[in-house]
Amino acid sequence: AQKITQTQPGMFVQEKEAVTLDCTYDTSDQSYGLFWYKQPSSGEMIFLIYQGSYDEQNATEGRYSLNFQKARKSANLVISASQLGDSAMYFCAATPNGGSQGNLIFGKGTKLSVKP
Amino acid sequence: DAGVTQSPTHLIKTRGQQVTLRCSPISGHKSVSWYQQVLGQGPQFIFQYYEKEERGRGNFPDRFSARQFPNYSSELNVNALLLGDSALYLCASSLAWSRNTDTQYFGPGTRLTVL
Numbered sequence: 001a002q003k004i005t006q007t008q009p010g011m012f013v014q015e016k017e018a019v020t021l022d023c024t025y026d027t028s029d030q031s032y033g034l035f036w037y038k039q040p041s042s043g044e045m046i047f048l049i050y051q052g053s054y055d056e057q058n059a060t061e062g063r064y065s066l067n068f069q070k071a072r073k074s075a076n077l078v079i080s081a082s083q084l085g086d087s088a089m090y091f092c093a094a095t096p097n098g099g100s101q102g103n104l105i106f107g108k109g110t111k112l113s114v115k116p
Numbered sequence: 117d118a119g120v121t122q123s124p125t126h127l128i129k130t131r132g133q134q135v136t137l138r139c140s141p142i143s144g145h146k147s148v149s150w151y152q153q154v155l156g157q158g159p160q161f162i163f164q165y166y167e168k169e170e171r172g173r174g175n176f177p178d179r180f181s182a183r184q185f186p187n188y189s190s191e192l193n194v195n196a197l198l199l200g201d202s203a204l205y206l207c208a209s210s211l212a213w214s215r216n217t218d219t220q221y222f223g224p225g226t227r228l229t230v231l
Contacts, residue, residue, distance in 0.1 A: 004158075035219070035220075037222070042224065043204055043206075043224060043225045043227070044222060044223070044224045044225065045159070045206060045208075045222035046222075047219050047220070047221060047222075050219055091158050091159075093158075102147050102149045102164035102166070102171060102172055102208075102210060102220065103149070103161045103164055103172045103174070104149075104151075104159075104161065104220060105161070106158030106159050106160070107158055108156075108157060108158050109157075109158050
C-alpha cells in the first residue's frame with residue numbers, strides 16, 4: 001500500500017535561509033501525484049505545490065520547489081528565503097496505489113519553526 | 117471567489133450522540149472528500165463523493181456515512197460517537213474525480229470534541 005514517510009518531526013530554520021523538508025513515498029503505480037500542504041495553527045490545509053510522476057522538471061511555485069527524485073522515490077520540499085509566516089506543519093501527500101486523486105495518503109508531517 | 121466552507125467551526129458532543137458536519141465546495145468543483153485528522157497525525161481519508169455518488173471509502177466503521185447533494189455540497193454523519201472520534205474533520209473539493217492532476221483544496225475544518 002502507498003505509504004508516505006516524513007522523517008523530520010520538527011525543523012528549525014533561520015529567517016531568510018532556505019530549508020528542505022524530506023518526504024519519501026512507496027508506490028507501485030506508474031502514474032501518481034505528489035503534493036505538499038501547509039497547515040498553520042488555525043488548522044486549514046493550504047495547497048503549496050504539485051508534482052506529477054511523469055513531469056520531467058521539478059515543480060516550482062514562488063518560494064517553493066519540489067526536489068523530485070523518482071528513482072529514490074523522494075519528493076522533498078524546498079522553501080527558499082524563509083519567512084516568519086512559514087512557521088507551520090507541512091504535510092507531504094500522494095495519490096494511493098490504483099486510487100483516485102480524491103483519496104490522498106498523508107505523511108505524519110514536519111513542524112517547521114522559523115527563527116527571527 | 118469563496119473557498120471551501122465548513123460548518124460548524126467547533127462542536128462538542130457526548131458519547132453516544134450523533135453529529136452532522138457540512139461542507140460547501142468551491143464553485144465549479146464536483147468532487148468532495150472528507151478526512152479525519154487526529155491530533156499529531158496527518159489527515160486520514162474517510163469518503164469521496166463525485167456527482168452525488170460515493171467514489172471511495174477509507175477504513176472507517178459504518179458509523180460514518182456521508183452524502184452529496186445536487187448542488188455538490190456534502191454532509192458527513194457520525195453515529196454513536198466515541199471518545200476516539202474527537203478530531204479535526206476536513207473537507208476538500210476538487211474539479212473532478214480520477215485525475216492525478218486535480219488539486220484538492222481544503223476547508224478550515226470542523227473541530228469535534230467528544231466528552
